[in-house]
Amino acid sequence: MARSEIKAAAGEAIEPADRMLQILTHSARLFATKGFDGTSMRDIAEACGISKSLLYHHFTDKDEIYARIALGSTQRLCEFVQDRLPEGASPPDRVRAFMTATGDYFQRYRSNWIASTAAFWSDPEQRRRKERMMWRDRYEGLIRQLIQDAIDAGDFRPVDVPLTGRLVLSSLNWMHRWYKPEKGMTPAQIADAYFDLIFNGLKAR
C-alpha cells in the first residue's frame, strides 16, 4: 500500500504531490485495463476515493492526466535506464544493461508503460507530443551510442547502427503485447536472453 493510500484510508489530509501521484497511478491502471475511451473522470475519482470536483481541481480533463502519465513515463524510463548503465563495464555489457534495465522498468511501471505507449501515438496535442518525442529520441539516441561504442571498441562487427537500435527497441517495446506477469521469466531475464540471441546470433558455428 502506497503512503498516500494509507493516509487516505486513515482519513488524513494528504499532500497535493501525493494526491497527484495517487491520481496518476490509478488513472494509469484504469487506462491500461479499460482503455482511454472506456475510462471516465468519474471512474478515476471513484478509484481514488475522492470527489469529482477535487479531481477537477488537480486536472482540467482526462487528456491532461493521460499526457502527464505519458510524458512522465518516457522521461523516467530514460533516466532510469541511464542510471543503471554500469560505469567501466565493457560496451556489450552496457548494451545488455540498457536492455535489462528497460525490462526492469517495464515490470515496475507496467500500467504506466501500457498507458503511455498508447498515449504516445494518439496524443493530438503537438507541443506535448514534441516534448515526449524529445525524451523518446534521447532514449533511442542512448542505445545507438552504446552500439556505436561497442563497434568502436571492436566488440561488435560494423553493423547498421540505427537498424540495430530499432531491433533492440522492437524486442523490448513489443513485450507489453504478450508478456504475462504470472508465469515464466521476468522481463529483465527476457531482455537478457534477447541480448544473448542478438549478440551471439542464431548461426551454429
Next chain:
Amino acid sequence: MARSEIKAAAGEAIEPADRMLQILTHSARLFATKGFDGTSMRDIAEACGISKSLLYHHFTDKDEIYARIALGSTQRLCEFVQDRLPEGASPPDRVRAFMTATGDYFQRYRSNWIASTAAFWSDPEQRRRKERMMWRDRYEGLIRQLIQDAIDAGDFRPVDVPLTGRLVLSSLNWMHRWYKPEKGMTPAQIADAYFDLIFNGLKAR
C-alpha cells in the same frame, strides 16, 4: 484506382463482393488514420460514396466491419507468408523468407495491418477473438517450426525456440510504429537486414 472505385465513379452497379471489399478497404484506412472511435458509420459511407442505409445493408455495425478486417488480415497474413516459403531452400533461408514475406505483406496491406493490430487487442467479442487467436497462433507456430527445422538441420545453434520466435515477431510487429513509407528501405529489405543481424549476431569474430 481500384476496379470497384472506377465502377462507382462511373455510376455503374457494383457486385456485392466488390462492394464489401470497397467498404473494408476504406474502413481500414479510416480506422488507421482516425482511430476506431474517431470513425463513424457516416464517415465510412461517405468515403465509399454510398448511403448509410446501403452500408447497414452489408454490415450491422462498426464492430462487425472492424472484426472482419482484423480476422481477414491475420488469416491472409498467415496464408500469404506460407505461400512464399521457398520449397527446398535451406532452413535459415526459409526463416528469412518468413520475415521478408511479412515485410511485403505489411507494405501491401498497411492500413489493414494497422487497423487489425489495434483491433486484435481491443475486440471485446470472445468468439471472434478466439478465431483470430487461432490464426495468430498458426502464424507464430509457423515461425517456431521454421526455427526448430533450422536447429535440427544444424544451421542454428540450439536456442530457445519460443523466445527466438518472439524476437523475430517483435521486430516485424513493431515496424508499423516507426516505418515511414516515403524514405529509405522497403519493409522487406528491413526484414532481410534484421534476419542478417539475428542470424549472424552482433559479436565481432
